[in-house]
Amino acid sequence: xxxxxxxxxxCIGAWVISGLLAAGERPVVFDLGDDPWRxxxxxxxxxxxxxxxxxxxxxxxxxxxxxxxxxxxGRRMGGSTAET
Numbered sequence: 001x002x003x004x005x006x007x008x009x010x011c012i013g014a015w016v017i018s019g020l021l022a023a024g025e026r027p028v029v030f031d032l033g034d035d036p037w038r039x040x041x042x043x044x045x046x047x048x049x050x051x052x053x054x055x056x057x058x059x060x061x062x063x064x065x066x067x068x069x070x071x072x073x074g075r076r077m078g079g080s081t082a083e084t
Contacts, residue, residue, distance in 0.1 A: 003027045008051075009036050018043035021050055028052040 003020055007013045008029035017039055020027045029039075029051045039047050 001025065005029045007031055009033045009038055011038065014038040014042040017047060017051060021047060026050060026052060028054065030054065 003025060005013050005016050005020070005027050008017060008027075009031040013029070013031065017027055017029060021043055030053075036048050039051075
C-alpha cells in the first residue's frame with residue numbers, strides 16, 4: 001500500500017513516517033518546508049533515504065511562498081469556496 005504523508009516534516013507527520021517505516025512501508029512524503037530534521041530525529045538518520053520525496057519545482061517568484069487567504073486560493077486547490 002502507498003501512503004501519502006502531507007506535513008511530513010512536522011511533529012505528527014514525523015511520527016506517522018516512523019510508524020510506516022517500522023511496518024515496512026515506503027511512504028510518499030510532502031512538506032512545504034525543506035528541512036527534515038524532525039523526521040531524522042524521530043525515525044532515524046536514514047529515514048529520508050527510505051521514503052519517496054517527490055521533487056518540487058522552485059518557486060517562480062519570491063512572493064510565491066506566501067499563503068493566500070483569498071477565496072480564489074481554495075478554488076485553485078479544488079476546494080468549494082464561494083467567490084466574494
